[in-house]
Amino acid sequence: MAGDKLIIIAGVCIFAAVMCRVFDSTAKEYGVLIKTALAVGIAAVVIDCLVPMIGRIEDMYGRISADEAYLTVMLKGLGICYLTQLASDICRDSGEGTLAVQAEMAGKTALLLISLPLFEKTAQLALELIY
Template structure:
């Protein structure tokens, strides 16, 4: 049911943006931004549950905290970059949106390198 609330909020923002685009197109971007911020603020309550669940996983499995921290950073980067790219696309700046997407993907690759190197070292130790 909570997903329906978020979808309805997003659809309402979209429909109001379409209505405003004909008369005041400059306000449709602000409306899109406001709807996105409302959805993000609604999501913050769910993030606390996600963090507590990740901490429970860490208690059950002997996983290095650095790996879980990296995973959470990747999730955050993905969400924030998609949000910003969507706003840029709505405003008509597709090139900037593409640059945000590319940078986010590259940054996620940079973040994942220590995990990949640790995995390669583990595989190498098994083979040696």
């Protein structure tokens, strides 16, 4: 991520934190809305910064002729982790700890589901080595 974007994000986060403190005593729901909108906006900026890097990783995988399934699982897993953490943090900040735990459990389950084909390949390879 470019340094200038990081500085802007840090400044906006500090401003939003001050605004949330202002709303804490009078209208707490506005603070939650500010946090949620800011989190989604920052996630969009981060994803925008990751797109060129993903292209470079795809090029690297193409040059070494590795199985694309590994790259796919890695990128999907990264997306699931980011999205799960975002949802969990927003729920926790809103005072909904139970929903945060459920979001985390859903993310872990999604990671397990997308990695199942790789686990099958690994198990098959292990069986081939044994027999």
